[in-house]
Amino acid sequence: MTGMKITTKKLALCAVLTALALGLSTLENLFPISLVVPLPGVKLGLANIVTVFALYELGAPSALVILVARCLLGSLFAGNASALIFSLLGGFTAMLVMIALKQLPVLSIYGVSIGGAAAHNIGQMGAAIITLGNTMVLGYLPFLLAVSLFTGALTGFVSGLLFRAMKNINLSH
Amino acid sequence: MTSRQSPKLKPSPWDAIVVAAVIALGVFVTVVFYGGKSADHDLKCVVSAGSKTVDTIALRDAAKAPIARTYQGNGYTLHMTVTADGVCVSESDCPSQDCVHTGTITRSGQSIVCLPAQIVIHLEGTANSGPDVIVG
Numbered sequence: 093m094t095g096m097k098i099t100t101k102k103l104a105l106c107a108v109l110t111a112l113a114l115g116l117s118t119l120e121n122l123f124p125i126s127l128v129v130p131l132p133g134v135k136l137g138l139a140n141i142v143t144v145f146a147l148y149e150l151g152a153p154s155a156l157v158i159l160v161a162r163c164l165l166g167s168l169f170a171g172n173a174s175a176l177i178f179s180l181l182g183g184f185t186a187m188l189v190m191i192a193l194k195q196l197p198v199l200s201i202y203g204v205s206i207g208g209a210a211a212h213n214i215g216q217m218g219a220a221i222i223t224l225g226n227t228m229v230l231g232y233l234p235f236l237l238a239v240s241l242f243t244g245a246l247t248g249f250v251s252g253l254l255f256r257a258m259k260n261i262n263l264s265h
Numbered sequence: 266m267t268s269r270q271s272p273k274l275k276p277s278p279w280d281a282i283v284v285a286a287v288i289a290l291g292v293f294v295t296v297v298f299y300g301g302k303s304a305d306h307d308l309k310c311v312v313s314a315g316s317k318t319v320d321t322i323a324l325r326d327a328a329k330a331p332i333a334r335t336y337q338g339n340g341y342t343l344h345m346t347v348t349a350d351g352v353c354v355s356e357s358d359c360p361s362q363d364c365v366h367t368g369t370i371t372r373s374g375q376s377i378v379c380l381p382a383q384i385v386i387h388l389e390g391t392a393n394s395g396p397d398v399i400v401g
Binding site: 124127130131132148174193194196197198199200201202203204206207210220223224225226228229230231232233234237238240241251252255256 | 282284287294295298299313339366367379383385
């Protein structure tokens with residue numbers, strides 16, 4: 093069980109990353125790209141930068157904890173319980189795909205991030221079908237997938253910058 | 266924190282496989298969803314709230330004058346305008362306003378979705394046409 097041991101430093105880092113993800117989500121809501129691309133649920137996914145970073149830096153279990161905490165707190169702060177199913181389903185699908193893609197050493201952070209962004213949209217589409225009880229929303233999926241190529245690449249780029257900047261910082265000690 | 270694994274920071278040619286997979290999925294859904302759809306002739310607008318169809322309006326009925334309808338869902342109100350050429354949500358008090366920003370839909374298979382109000386407006390037709398593209 094040594095692998096599961098949570099140090100105070102790791103716990104603090106998880107909390108800071110959760111707060112950062114919440115902050116990025118709030119920031120993103122102030123500048124909705126749906127004004128430019130009028131598709132329901134379309135987002136830049138800035139909080140995904142934190143998820144990608146946590147996945148590589150802390151591993152899948154911690155990244156998953158941060159994701160769930162971000163979704164629950166985000167929904168609580170926004171006072172929008174119906175948004176919870178969208179963020180959780182989207183987040184879980186993205187996380188599963190990124191964990192799988194991360195196992196392929198030939199892929200860069202861009203490939204993992206693009207796969208995660210596309211999976212996030214697929215998960216949210218599933219949530220929309222469950223919520224609306226209507227499969228007509230599937231018509232938006234091709235456009236959301238097209239947008240995810242851009243947003244995934246952006247997330248990968250910013251995460252890459254973050255890893256480069258942190259090259260000389262060791263968070264594990 | 267032994268789980269640290271440094272990612273490849275530069276794009277790899279193998280990333281193209283992920284991009285290709287996403288594009289292939291998008292094309293597949295487009296073909297399945299829009300491929301066999303009828304279009305542009307005898308269009309009718311189908312309004313659904315949840316899984317229930319609440320209204321159906323033939324666009325030809327709006328040939329002489331636009332038809333305005335109001336729907337309520339989940340505490341929000343949508344004002345829909347039907348003309349002979351298409352359908353749009355002219356006004357809504359939902360927070361996202363995605364339904365209003367979608368603009369006018371004119372082709373079979375297209376839909377306007379208001380997630381906060383949980384209302385879907387969908388166009389159906391009777392003749393065959395190819396896939397439709399709303400956003401490039």
